[in-house]
Amino acid sequence: MVLSPLGMAAPSMKERQACWGARDxxxxxxDENTEDASQCKKLRSSFESSCPQQWIKYFDKRRDYLKFxxxxxAGEFQPPKTAAKS
Amino acid sequence: xxxxxxxPKAWHRLFQLKPPALPRTPGGEAQHVRYRLLSRxxxxxxxxxxxxxxxxxxxxxLITALIGAGLGGVWLAMRAEKEQRQQRRRTEAxxxxxxxxxxxxxxxxxxxxxxxxxxxxxxVLMYFGFTHCPDICPEELExxxxxVRQLEAEPALPPVQxxxxxxxxxxxxxxxxxxxxxxxxxxxxxxxxxxxxVAQVSRSYRVYYSAGPKDEDQDYIVDHxxxxxLLSPDGLFTDYYGRARxxxxVADSVxxxxxxxxxxxx
Numbered sequence: 331m332v333l334s335p336l337g338m339a340a341p342s343m344k345e346r347q348a349c350w351g352a353r354d355x356x357x358x359x360x361d362e363n364t365e366d367a368s369q370c371k372k373l374r375s376s377f378e379s380s381c382p383q384q385w386i387k388y389f390d391k392r393r394d395y396l397k398f399x400x401x402x403x404a405g406e407f408q409p410p411k412t413a414a415k416s
Numbered sequence: 417x418x419x420x421x422x423x424p425k426a427w428h429r430l431f432q433l434k435p436p437a438l439p440r441t442p443g444g445e446a447q448h449v450r451y452r453l454l455s456r457x458x459x460x461x462x463x464x465x466x467x468x469x470x471x472x473x474x475x476x477x478l479i480t481a482l483i484g485a486g487l488g489g490v491w492l493a494m495r496a497e498k499e500q501r502q503q504r505r506r507t508e509a510x511x512x513x514x515x516x517x518x519x520x521x522x523x524x525x526x527x528x529x530x531x532x533x534x535x536x537x538x539x540v541l542m543y544f545g546f547t548h549c550p551d552i553c554p555e556e557l558e559x560x561x562x563x564v565r566q567l568e569a570e571p572a573l574p575p576v577q578x579x580x581x582x583x584x585x586x587x588x589x590x591x592x593x594x595x596x597x598x599x600x601x602x603x604x605x606x607x608x609x610x611x612x613x614v615a616q617v618s619r620s621y622r623v624y625y626s627a628g629p630k631d632e633d634q635d636y637i638v639d640h641x642x643x644x645x646l647l648s649p650d651g652l653f654t655d656y657y658g659r660a661r662x663x664x665x666v667a668d669s670v671x672x673x674x675x676x677x678x679x680x681x682x
Binding site: 340382383384387 | 587635
């Protein structure tokens with residue numbers, strides 16, 4: 331999909347839906363492959379070509395947040411043990 | 417008011433009605449009182465020995481009861497008046513807020529100037545966002561127009577005006593707003609304006625927004641508070657709904673507000 335130059339025009343409803351669809355496919359692939367992005371390269375590139383760059387950054391962060399939230403709510407979250415010398 | 421000021425005097429007078437003999441004849445008077453209370457007989461039947469000591473117990477009880485009832489009535493009347501006064505003051509404050517608070521001067525997506533008074537007499541559901549919003553704004557706007565469709569389907573209910581106000585005046589001009597709102601609802605009104613006008617309307621509805629850093633495409637994301645606002649036909653802020661509320665919950669709340677609504681404007 332060719333997005334408008336300079337990102338000046340906002341995606342239309344159709345473009346938004348295409349972007350969300352590609353995102354959901356990619357996220358599903360990550361779910362099925364225990365977050366191994368190397369298994370989802372094709373879907374990643376489809377996701378990247380369907381959404382504005384800014385949105386990709388946003389959705390990547392959002393996925394991290396949603397994953398963290400899931401873990402946290404399930405009580406599985408362990409604060410990372412840093413090997414720092416204190 | 418006047419009656420209450422006189423009340424202490426009235427009590428004083430009442431006490432003066434009591435026989436001054438009481439302290440002088442301890443026991444005697446008290447016994448009579450007890451006897452009379454037990455026998456339920458008036459002073460007439462009691463013989464003449466009480467006469468110089470003033471009015472009988474019945475009279476005194478009667479006077480006390482009358483004054484008590486009078487004071488009670490005064491208290492009730494004063495309370496009612498105070499409530500009325502408070503109600504009047506509240507209505508006046510609301511009326512002033514209805515006209516002044518949250519007023520705005522913006523352009524709609526057809527380029528027509530709009531201010532808050534244009535929506536007087538209509539219920540308004542209002543959402544702040546931006547057209548380049550990745551997911552939250554379209555979801556919330558979809559929810560907002562779902563509420564409007566649900567309420568529209570009930571002909572007994574007054575009409576609701578859906579409004580979308582941008583917090584990204586730099587990119588969301590009239591044309592961008594026109595392109596954006598058409599995807600949601602034929603009556604959804606997009607409002608935009610200068611940076612100052614948008615800042616002013618956002619401030620008056622306590623909406624926070626902050627544009628993030630621009631990337632190489634000059635694209636950016638605007639962080640902003642997320643809430644759907646309900647304004648009454650008087651233009652007063654009436655309720656707000658966060659992300660967690662479903663369209664059904666919002667519609668139920670709006671119906672309740674509509675049922676309870678009484679205008680403060682004439």
